[in-house]
Amino acid sequence: MMPPAPTLSPEAKYRLLLKLSQEIGRSLDLQEVLGFLLESVRTAVEFDAAGVFVLNRHVPLGQDTGGRVIAGMAAVGFDDTPRDEDPMLRRGEGIIGHVIATGQTVIAPDVRLNPYYVTGKASTRAEIAVPIVSGGDVIGALNLESDTLDAFSEADVEYLEFFSVAAAISIEKAVLHREMLEKHRIEQQLSIAKEVQMALLPAADPVLDGYDIAGTNVPTWEIGGDYFDFLPQPDGRLGVAIADVSGKGVPAALIMATFRAALRAQRVKAAALDAIAGRLNRILLDSMDAARFVTAFYGLLEPRTGALAFANCGHNPPLLLRTGGPRDVLASGGPALGMWDAAAFVPGAASVQPGDILVLYTDGVIEVMNGAGEMFGVDRLEDVIRRCPGCSSRDLVDAVIDATRAFAGRAGFEDDFTLVVIRREAGASGSAR
Secondary structure, X not given: OOOOOOOOOHHHHHHHHHHHHHXXXXXXXXXXXXXXXXXXXXXXXXXXXXXXXXXXXXXXXXXXXXXXXXXXXXEEOOOOOOHHHOHHHHHOOHHXXXXXXXOOOEEEOOHHHOOOOOOOOOOOOEEEEEEEEEOOXXXXXXXXXXXXXXXXXXXXXXXXXXXXXXXXXXXXXXXXXXHHHHHHHHHHHHHHHHHHHXXXXXXXXXXXXXXXXXXXXXXXXXXXXXXXXXXXXXXXXXXXXXXXXXXXXXXXXXHHHHXXXXXXXXXXXXOOHHHHHHHHHHHHHHHOOOOOOEEEEEEEEOOOOOEEEEEEEEOOOOEEEOOOOOEEEOOOEEOOEOOOOOOOOOOEEEEOOOOOEEEEEOHHHHOOEOOOOOEOHHHHHHHHHHOOXXXXXXXXHXXXXXXHHHHHOOOOOOOOEEEEEEEEOOOOOOOEO
8 A cells, every 4th residue: 555645734735736737827728737637636646547537518428329429538547448438428427436436535445346447557456536626517537547456545626526626626727718619619610501501502593585584592500401593594594493402501501402402403404393203302311310301392394484494302382472363382393302102293383474473482480480379371471472463573572571470479590491482574575595
């Protein structure tokens, strides 16, 4: 057994605290702070292996969620075990995990008799671990191991608990600094991703003689899974697309980009709409996991006659609002894309006459909820459009945005919000450009 460490006098504690504060306070780097803490401990207590471990507050103890319970560590003397296989680092097992979970110091004179012990060093016989506490919460643990049985004393506990108290504030500050840097890095990446995604959407409303067209996309998060597009065809028709990827955020945005590329690759092919839908379905089946799918509407508008050929793939049926008449809904097509290999699609047809308004939208428009749990719905969407027969398409898009926000009582949307309005003016015909 090692000789007991001397009890710290108040003066010694003050000097040690001052030195620790000066040295650790110079750095916001977590690894430097942890490394210096271990060096300081060695001056007071003998050990054969030691580590200081900081808890990942975003990963629950005892659960293998794929992330590591330990967010930061400094260690010396342990066996070279791959960190992804270490049960303490991954799930918070062992004496260290028990100390973090309970906030209680543990002295194990013989680790072979301790029920919580997991091997970190094959020759270890004794272990001591103390919690590191900040603001009443356990944020980590300080651990020493010895190859000698019964190597640690109550005086060693006093030393280690003092070290942990002295270092807690600096560790917490370094952890917060690291999280702030990581948050800033993610925000930068999301900002770049948003720029990239916005570049995939139309930069401007198309100009088509005889028609007034406008569209908008408002993602819930920085990036989203909604999509709309205008695709002039070699034969003079205008392709109009709107789609909604299941889910939100980065995964949905990546699938959206895949869908866009696949659709644009089809537009130069003189293929029937049911064949185009079938190809898109197969491409997405190969590109997504089984839990995801894409609802989409793709139409081909002949500007001179107003003839509209379309395929609706599980999407919210666009509204064709007739002047002075009831609405038509464009539902013909088939199931959502990326769900079934044997899916069949049946194209539909409609005619956009002078004065008619075609409204394409995602569920983020009609499923806006108010405080009473009511949805905005298709009827309210139609009412907003019809209330202003002389408005431009851009004004109508803005009116729907204002109406849904007023209905919900908030500025943001809980789902990606995408809307396209196509109004055919009286008299003229034209071609897309």
